[in-house]
Amino acid sequence: MPNIKELExxxxxxRRDIIRMVHKVNSGHPGxxxxxxxxxxxxxxxxxxxxxxFDMDGINEDLxxxxxxxxxxxxxxxxxxSGYFPxxxxxxxxxxxxxxxxxxxxxxxxxxxxxxxxxxxxxMSVAIGAAQAKKLNNDDKLVYSLHGDGELQEGQNxxxxxxxxxxxxxxxxxxxxxxxQQIDGSTDDVLPMGSLKAKFEAFGWTVVDIEKGNDIxxxxxxxxxAKSLTGKGKPVCVLLHTVMGNGIDFMMHTHAWxxxxxxxxxxxxxxxxxxxxxxxx
Amino acid sequence: xxxxxxxxxxxTRSGFGAGLAELGRTxxxxxxxxxxxxxxxxxxxxxxxxxxxxxxIGIAEANMMGIAAGLTIGGKIPFTGTFANFSTGRVYxxxxxxxxxxxxxxxxxxxxxxxxxxxxxATHQILEDIGLMKMLPGMxxxxxxxxxxxxAATIAIADYDGPVYLRxxxxxxxxxxxxxxKFEIGKAIKFTEGTDVTIVxxxxxxxxxxxxxxxxNEAGISAEVINIHxxxxxxxxxxxxxxAKTGCIVTAEEHNHLGGLGESVARVLAQHNPTPQEFVATNxxxxxxxxxxxxxxxxxxxxxxxxxxxxxxxxxx
Numbered sequence: 001m002p003n004i005k006e007l008e009x010x011x012x013x014x015r016r017d018i019i020r021m022v023h024k025v026n027s028g029h030p031g032x033x034x035x036x037x038x039x040x041x042x043x044x045x046x047x048x049x050x051x052x053x054f055d056m057d058g059i060n061e062d063l064x065x066x067x068x069x070x071x072x073x074x075x076x077x078x079x080x081x082s083g084y085f086p087x088x089x090x091x092x093x094x095x096x097x098x099x100x101x102x103x104x105x106x107x108x109x110x111x112x113x114x115x116x117x118x119x120x121x122x123x124m125s126v127a128i129g130a131a132q133a134k135k136l137n138n139d140d141k142l143v144y145s146l147h148g149d150g151e152l153q154e155g156q157n158x159x160x161x162x163x164x165x166x167x168x169x170x171x172x173x174x175x176x177x178x179x180x181q182q183i184d185g186s187t188d189d190v191l192p193m194g195s196l197k198a199k200f201e202a203f204g205w206t207v208v209d210i211e212k213g214n215d216i217x218x219x220x221x222x223x224x225x226a227k228s229l230t231g232k233g234k235p236v237c238v239l240l241h242t243v244m245g246n247g248i249d250f251m252m253h254t255h256a257w258x259x260x261x262x263x264x265x266x267x268x269x270x271x272x273x274x275x276x277x278x279x280x281x
Numbered sequence: 282x283x284x285x286x287x288x289x290x291x292x293t294r295s296g297f298g299a300g301l302a303e304l305g306r307t308x309x310x311x312x313x314x315x316x317x318x319x320x321x322x323x324x325x326x327x328x329x330x331x332x333x334x335x336x337x338i339g340i341a342e343a344n345m346m347g348i349a350a351g352l353t354i355g356g357k358i359p360f361t362g363t364f365a366n367f368s369t370g371r372v373y374x375x376x377x378x379x380x381x382x383x384x385x386x387x388x389x390x391x392x393x394x395x396x397x398x399x400x401x402x403a404t405h406q407i408l409e410d411i412g413l414m415k416m417l418p419g420m421x422x423x424x425x426x427x428x429x430x431x432x433a434a435t436i437a438i439a440d441y442d443g444p445v446y447l448r449x450x451x452x453x454x455x456x457x458x459x460x461x462x463k464f465e466i467g468k469a470i471k472f473t474e475g476t477d478v479t480i481v482x483x484x485x486x487x488x489x490x491x492x493x494x495x496x497x498n499e500a501g502i503s504a505e506v507i508n509i510h511x512x513x514x515x516x517x518x519x520x521x522x523x524x525a526k527t528g529c530i531v532t533a534e535e536h537n538h539l540g541g542l543g544e545s546v547a548r549v550l551a552q553h554n555p556t557p558q559e560f561v562a563t564n565x566x567x568x569x570x571x572x573x574x575x576x577x578x579x580x581x582x583x584x585x586x587x588x589x590x591x592x593x594x595x596x597x598x
Contacts, residue, residue, distance in 0.1 A: 057356050065351075106383050114354050116383045119374050125344045126379055129351020129359075132336065136312070137355055156375070159341035163348075166339075 002045050007216050009277035010081060011041045015247045016280060017077035017090055019270045022261040025094040028102070031257035032148065033074035035179050035214070035242040039146070040078040042219040047227070049141060054084055054111035062141045063130055065115055067123020068148035068177065069103040070259070076100050080281070084112035087281040121154025123147060124174055128164050131172045142230055145174045150182030153191050158203075164235040165204030173226045175238040178213070181255035200237040213242035248273055282498045283473050285491045287455035293485075294392040294449050296428035298323025300435025301360060301390075305331045308358065308439055314349055315362045316342045321451075322362035322392050342367045346375035350385045358439055359387050365394035365448055366407040369414055380444050381417040388438050389414075393451045394424070395535035396563070396580055397485060397573040406568035412540020414446040415513045421445040421466060422513040424534075424542075426487035428456045430510060433464035441466055448484065450535075452573045455488050467511045469519035475505030478591050479523040479530040483509050483542050486533035486561065486582060493587035502591065512542050517549045524550065529557045529594040533587055535577075538562035557597035559590035 002010070014037045022028035044050070048062040066075050073093065080087040085099070092098040099110040103118030115126045127145035134141060151157070164172060176196060180187050187193060200207050206229050210222035219240070226236045244258070245251030248270040251262075262270055304311040305327045313327050314336045328335045336352075338345040342363055349359035361368065368391035369376070380387045391410065398406045415422045423438070423445065425431040431449050438445045458470075472487070473494050482490035487508045494504040505523050509516065524530050530550070532543035543560040550556045563580050577583045 057354060059355065063354070115350060115385075116378050119378045122343075122347050122375055122379050125347020125375075126351040126354075128344075129348035130354045131351070132348065133352045133355025133357050136333070136357065139355070156341075156343040156347065159339075159344035160347065163338065163341065163344055167336075 004216055007041050007045055010045065011037050011216065012274045013276070013278040014041060014074060014077045014081065015274045016271055016276060018073040019248065019262055019267055020280065021073045021090055021093040023267045026261045027094060028073055028261060029070040029259045030073065030261065031181070031244040031251060031255065032068065032071040032177065032179065034246050034248060034251060035244045036071055036074050036146065036177055037247065038214050038216050038219055039175065039240055040074050042216055042223065043144060044078050044082045046220050047223045048144065052083065056114060058114065059137060060139055060141055063114065063143045065123045065127040065130070065143070065145040066104060066117055067145055068120060068151050069117030072102065072104050075104055079112040081278070085110060090281045120148070120151045121156040124157055124160040127172055127174065128160055128169050131169050134171055142227065143172050145172070147174060147176050149176055149178045149180060149193070149196065150187050150190065152176065152193060152196065161200065161203045161205065168233050169235050170231055170233050172235045173230065173238060174235065175240050177242055178239050179242045179244040181244045181258065183255065183258050185255055197239060204234060205237045206234045207237045207239060209239045209241070211241050213240040214246045282494070282503070284495060285457045285472065287457045289456050290453040291428040291456055292451060292453050293425060293428055293431040294321070294451060295323045296425070296431030297390055297392065297435050297447070297449055298326060300432040302326035302330065303436055304439050305334065310356055310358045311360065311439055312336065312352055312357045313360045313362065314338055314345050316340055316345050316367065318363050321364070322390070324362055342372045343375045346372045347379050349387045350379040350383060353385045353387060360390050361387065362390050362392070364405060365391035365410045366405055369410040370407060373413060377417060381420050384419065385444060386442050388445045388447060390447045392449055394448045395450060395485070396568045396576040396582065397450050397452045397535065399451065399573045399576065400570050402570040403567040408537045408563050408568065409540060410448060411512055411534070411536045411542065415545065419443060420513065421511065423466065423511050424448040424484040425510050426484055426508055427454060427458050429458045429460050429462060430464065433462050434510065437464035437466060450485055454485055457488060457491070467514045467516055469516035470508040470510070471519070472506040472508055473504065475503040475527060477503045477527055478505070478595055479527045480504050480506045480533065480587060480591065481509050481520060481530060481542070481546055482506065482533040483512060485535050489584040490533055490587055492584035493591065496584065496588050497591055502595065504591065509542060512545055515545050515549060520546055520549055521553055524554060524556045528598045531559045531561060531587060531590045531594055533561035535582055536562055537565060539565055557594050559594040561586050561590050
């Protein structure tokens with residue numbers, strides 16, 4: 001298991017990957033990707049019990065589903081750096097004939113991806129189905145999912161949230177990226193959602209808050225707590241309090257970089273703030 | 282001319298229920314999901330025999346489609362059950378992204394399709410579902426014609442690896458195909474040999490086409506009746522071989538003429554052998570309340586309408 005310093009170094013490298021990927025094609029979603037870099041690194045490098053080789057059915061291993069598929073840059077970077085495909089392939093992000101489509105898909109056969117996502121609000125239902133398949137298969141491994149906070153404005157989530165507790169899907173840990181930003185502004189400006197903690201609890205979930213959602217130690221501790229709460233009849237929600245654009249000062253605390261690529265100068269600034277650790281792709 | 286009779290009528294949805302029950306006994310990977318319509322979909326037998334493999338979702342069809350997609354990850358073969366309207370239009374984006382684009386092995390089983398749903402009216406009578414589903418890349422679209430064919434189709438689609446839309450209906454209709462039939466996805470069935478006109482029909486209109494062929498035969502018109510149970514992939518060869526002989530065609534379906542079987546046939550003919558064609562289908566309209574027979578008469582979806590269409594198309598040869 002890598003130590004915290006190694007995970008932090010990996011996170012720095014992932015940040016470099018993210019902004020280099022979106023800069024090259026002048027498109028993509030760096031803000032939410034950067035905000036979740038520590039989460040992805042912690043999940044794939046420490047928390048999940050996963051097999052080295054990829055198999056779609058994922059029997060006897062933990063599974064992860066990304067519902068807010070637009071943060072594909074962080075997903076691709078961490079998958080590549082976790083050994084699912086060559087890191088050089090990050091060079092092909094969003095280019096014609098790539099397996100690294102703008103939004104993640106199974107369609108091009110990229111190892112690590114088990115469902116297409118992009119149209120929001122669908123991932124929790126899929127994660128529930130996979131979790132129920134694990135129960136049918138007497139497979140005691142867990143299913144993880146990640147969702148944007150703005151994404152919870154999609155109604156299908158609440159069908160899924162109601163179902164998961166009503167049917168005791170207690171091998172599911174769904175994390176909400178609580179960065180309080182969405183494309184048109186802050187979530188409070190666009191559509192106030194009130195207390196998500198109160199809402200999930202009212203729907204019968206156990207809720208774990210990770211206040212420092214960009215601190216690897218806090219994330220690992222919080223996810224370990226979430227794991228300890230599985231198997232007790234209730235699904236587990238992790239509210240991950242993050243900063244959008246984390247790690248690159250001019251991208252932080254704003255929705256402005258939701259779906260915008262840095263220019264050459266901005267890229268240089270961002271890279272200077274995140275010196276190369278494991279080697280660029 | 283070969284003629285068809287029947288001794289019993291049953292609803293095609295009961296054929297689905299019987300097929301699902303048989304799959305429950307023979308295929309341990311088959312699981313079923315329903316959005317609060319167990320009785321309407323005739324899923325009771327499967328549920329009684331396999332309670333652990335049944336998922337009652339509640340009135341939440343979008344969630345049902347997503348859960349079905351997730352269940353395939355782990356090797357399950359999910360069959361979802363609800364009305365055709367709620368199986369397609371209501372959940373199009375969920376099917377498109379989580380099932381079709383993701384290539385998931387989900388069987389979307391849709392009852393109460395078309396006008397024959399009857400008195401509930403247009404909110405529930407979807408006449409656009411074939412079009413919606415056939416446009417999705419990789420989606421198989423099947424609309425069987427009677428109880429036996431629906432049962433056989435239900436069993437057959439479990440052996441096909443990929444997304445399938447299976448459409449069936451509410452009313453009791455004649456059983457005229459054999460109980461022991463083997464269902465082949467994409468393979469048309471020729472019911473009668475004919476030389477003057479080809480009638481291609483799907484779903485409830487197949488029996489109507491056979492009835493029409495009897496009337497036409499008495500009038501000296503030899504009709505070749507072909508059952509297209511699989512609208513996608515379409516059996517191009519069966520259609521082209523038949524029109525090469527007859528020189529004209531009538532398509533018949535309980536669906537809008539926009540987006541239905543008729544348009545699929547027209548595409549094949551336009552590309553390979555332009556042929557006069559008449560469409561027995563609804564004409565870009567919603568349905569309304571009424572008995573199934575009244576509605577099929579009012580909207581021109583019965584044997585009388587097929588006879589008229591044949592008389593028109595023959596004049597255009």
